[in-house]
Amino acid sequence: MKGGWLRIYAIGYLVFLYLPVVLLPMFAFNEGTVIAFPLKGFTTEWFVQLAGIEALHGALLNSVFIALVTASLSVIFGICAARASTRFRFPFKGPIMGAIMVPLVLPEIIVAVSLLVVVVQVLDLPLSAWTVIAGHTLICTPFAIAILSSAFQGLDQSLEEAAVDLGETRWGAFKNIILPLVSPGIVASFLICFTISLDEFIIAFFLTGAEPTLPVYIWSQLRFPTKIPAVMALGTLMLVASLIILSVAEYYRRRGVERVGGKDSGGFL
Amino acid sequence: MSIISLKAIEKYYGDYHALKGIDCEIAEGEFFSLLGPSGCGKTTLLRVIAGFEDVSSGTVVIGGQNMAGVPANKRPTNMVFQSYAIFPHLSVAENVGYGLRRARLPRAELAEKVNGALKMVGLEGFGGRASHALSGGQRQRVALARALILEPKVLLLDEPLSALDKKMREQMQTELRRLQRQVGITFILVTHDQEEALIMSDRIAVMFEGEIAQLAAPQELYRRPLTRRVGEFIGVMNFLDARQVDTGISQVRFDVDGLGEVEIKPEQLPKGARSFYSVVGLRPEALSIVYDGSPKSAVPGKVVDLSYYGDMTYYEVQLEGTSSPVTISMKNLTSRPVLERGAETQVTWDAGSLVVFAS
Ligand SMILES: Nc1ncnc2c1ncn2[C@@H]1O[C@H](COP(=O)(O)OP(=O)(O)OP(=O)(O)O)[C@@H](O)[C@H]1O
Ligand SMILES: [Mg+2]
Numbered sequence: 001m002k003g004g005w006l007r008i009y010a011i012g013y014l015v016f017l018y019l020p021v022v023l024l025p026m027f028a029f030n031e032g033t034v035i036a037f038p039l040k041g042f043t044t045e046w047f048v049q050l051a052g053i054e055a056l057h058g059a060l061l062n063s064v065f066i067a068l069v070t071a072s073l074s075v076i077f078g079i080c081a082a083r084a085s086t087r088f089r090f091p092f093k094g095p096i097m098g099a100i101m102v103p104l105v106l107p108e109i110i111v112a113v114s115l116l117v118v119v120v121q122v123l124d125l126p127l128s129a130w131t132v133i134a135g136h137t138l139i140c141t142p143f144a145i146a147i148l149s150s151a152f153q154g155l156d157q158s159l160e161e162a163a164v165d166l167g168e169t170r171w172g173a174f175k176n177i178i179l180p181l182v183s184p185g186i187v188a189s190f191l192i193c194f195t196i197s198l199d200e201f202i203i204a205f206f207l208t209g210a211e212p213t214l215p216v217y218i219w220s221q222l223r224f225p226t227k228i229p230a231v232m233a234l235g236t237l238m239l240v241a242s243l244i245i246l247s248v249a250e251y252y253r254r255r256g257v258e259r260v261g262g263k264d265s266g267g268f269l
Numbered sequence: 270m271s272i273i274s275l276k277a278i279e280k281y282y283g284d285y286h287a288l289k290g291i292d293c294e295i296a297e298g299e300f301f302s303l304l305g306p307s308g309c310g311k312t313t314l315l316r317v318i319a320g321f322e323d324v325s326s327g328t329v330v331i332g333g334q335n336m337a338g339v340p341a342n343k344r345p346t347n348m349v350f351q352s353y354a355i356f357p358h359l360s361v362a363e364n365v366g367y368g369l370r371r372a373r374l375p376r377a378e379l380a381e382k383v384n385g386a387l388k389m390v391g392l393e394g395f396g397g398r399a400s401h402a403l404s405g406g407q408r409q410r411v412a413l414a415r416a417l418i419l420e421p422k423v424l425l426l427d428e429p430l431s432a433l434d435k436k437m438r439e440q441m442q443t444e445l446r447r448l449q450r451q452v453g454i455t456f457i458l459v460t461h462d463q464e465e466a467l468i469m470s471d472r473i474a475v476m477f478e479g480e481i482a483q484l485a486a487p488q489e490l491y492r493r494p495l496t497r498r499v500g501e502f503i504g505v506m507n508f509l510d511a512r513q514v515d516t517g518i519s520q521v522r523f524d525v526d527g528l529g530e531v532e533i534k535p536e537q538l539p540k541g542a543r544s545f546y547s548v549v550g551l552r553p554e555a556l557s558i559v560y561d562g563s564p565k566s567a568v569p570g571k572v573v574d575l576s577y578y579g580d581m582t583y584y585e586v587q588l589e590g591t592s593s594p595v596t597i598s599m600k601n602l603t604s605r606p607v608l609e610r611g612a613e614t615q616v617t618w619d620a621g622s623l624v625v626f627a628s
Pocket of ligand 1 (some may be wrong): 308313323
């Protein structure tokens with residue numbers, strides 16, 4: 001009955017993973033102010049309430065701004081590092097690449113505290129969205145490098161040389177040949193960095209200035225039980241938004257793979 | 270008039286000496302091959318000409334112009350890569366027209382040139398195809414069209430046929446040769462296949478370990494290899510130990526193991542100093558099995574093995590006084606029955622086809 005146990009395990013795993021996610025929209029449309037069964041009636045009141053909270057809108061905008069800048073910076077750094085590591089040989093390449101990847105496994109609390117010390121004590125700068133961006137870029141760049149390295153690795157090196165041979169400059173060959181071919185990797189790493197930054201809490205909590213990010217704002221609201229249904233509604237909206245983003249990303253990734261005639265392997269959906 | 274002249278090219282990769290003093294002139298309109306075993310530096314030399322590798326010392330002159338400091342995109346050469354390097358995200362027509370993008374031609378003129386190039390390589394009407402949906406042979410043709418459309422002074426080909434199956438390869442060999450005659454551009458072909466080099470080239474440079482061992486036309490290379498190693502690399506060659514007996518005015522006499530005394534003309538001797546002990550090289554077709562008549566020089570031998578090819582039979586024949594058997598090729602005629610393994614026979618040779626190597 002080995003298969004039977006495996007099946008039970010798989011079902012249990014999926015329930016554990018998705019039940020909370022399913023509960024989120026359930027309570028978002030529940031009329032009661034307390035998060036408990038049985039459900040009362042259907043309402044969209046919490047969503048209406050959301051629309052009226054100014055502070056929330058500020059936090060959301062703040063988070064989206066931070067996530068966009070973080071994702072852009074991480075992808076740019078990622079492209080540079082991935083290209084350097086796959087295309088060139090240089091001394092101490094191993095240790096250097098290792099050092100760049102370390103934030104991947106470093107506890108975020110350590111990154112957060114040390115950045116706080118550096119920013120406040122050493123550099124004497126005010127905390128702002130930019131300090132959060134610095135922290136987020138630090139932890140997102142390794143993800144971008146990991147994804148982009150595999151994209152660059154899969155490229156035939158002579159493609160670039162062929163373009164140069166046909167009269168293109170080094171930069172032109174990179175822009176017209178290499179970038180289009182790694183664009184699925186760029187889109188994927190951008191979205192992953194965007195999501196990581198959007199829901200990152202610890203670094204944002206330590207480094208944020210007067211304007212909190214969305215996770216920090218939500219955390220501050222959890223102290224007030226009456227606000228919880230609104231938080232549920234907010235969570236539902238974010239769930240829908242991330243599903244849409246993911247589908248769009250997957251669509252572009254598949255199209256990219258198809259265009260170059262590759263075999264589709266991996267991907268999110 | 271030479272289109273390319275290489276003078277004392279040295280190339281080091283760190284401590285590794287990849288090219289050791291390459292000197293060579295390549296004539297305009299020539300089909301030139303670089304032939305050698307894996308790792309001998311053929312690709313490196315081709316990349317030096319294309320401008321993808323810097324030389325450690327020495328000069329590359331193309332079309333009368335010193336190429337020092339001239340990057341690959343400014344050189345009058347184009348390359349067909351071993352992997353073809355077709356841009357997978359562009360269509361066939363976009364691939365072929367890629368090099369003309371900077372010229373900013375009117376659309377109609379560009380399309381005309383692209384069609385012309387595709388027609389030249391036998392891919393008329395393929396322009397709209399996605400380039401990843403092509404067969405190996407078609408990719409090869411696209412790569413050729415893409416390079417030739419720029420009308421380079423020199424076309425460089427790095428083992429362009431090695432990824433094709435045997436049938437396709439043979440077809441492309443003749444086609445490449447025809448194309449080269451048609452466009453009149455100098456082709457430099459890198460290959461490790463000696464047969465391919467012999468079939469296609471006007472001249473061949475045989476390379477071993479970063480040096481040119483011999484540079485000659487195919488016939489000369491086959492008939493008069495300069496060293497034993499070249500002889501062995503090009504086709505099949507039998508080697509027999511020999512001792513010089515005496516020197517006349519127009520000939521030298523050698524005592525060859527297995528054959529006895531043989532008269533050798535001066536042009537068959539190695540250039541420069543030669544020693545008393547030598548090695549004599551013989552192609553399989555320079556030896557023959559005696560079927561009728563009794564030639565004045567014939568020695569007994571025993572067939573130890575044979576391979577039957579339909580048109581030809583290759584015999585392994587053990588001669589008296591030699592350690593290993595020699596290979597003899599015979600055309601199969603009805604009047605010449607194929608010998609059995611173990612048969613005793615007479616072997617004769619064509620003295621003019623012998624090559625003497627300094628041992
Ligand atoms: N970038 C490099 N760095 C270090 N060594 C290299 C580099 N490129 C080539 N070599 C070395 O130089 C030698 C010649 O290489 P090359 O590629 O020219 O050989 P080749 O004759 O083309 O062989 P093949 O038939 O296998 O393609 C090889 O021993 C190779 O290991
Ligand atoms: Mg090579």
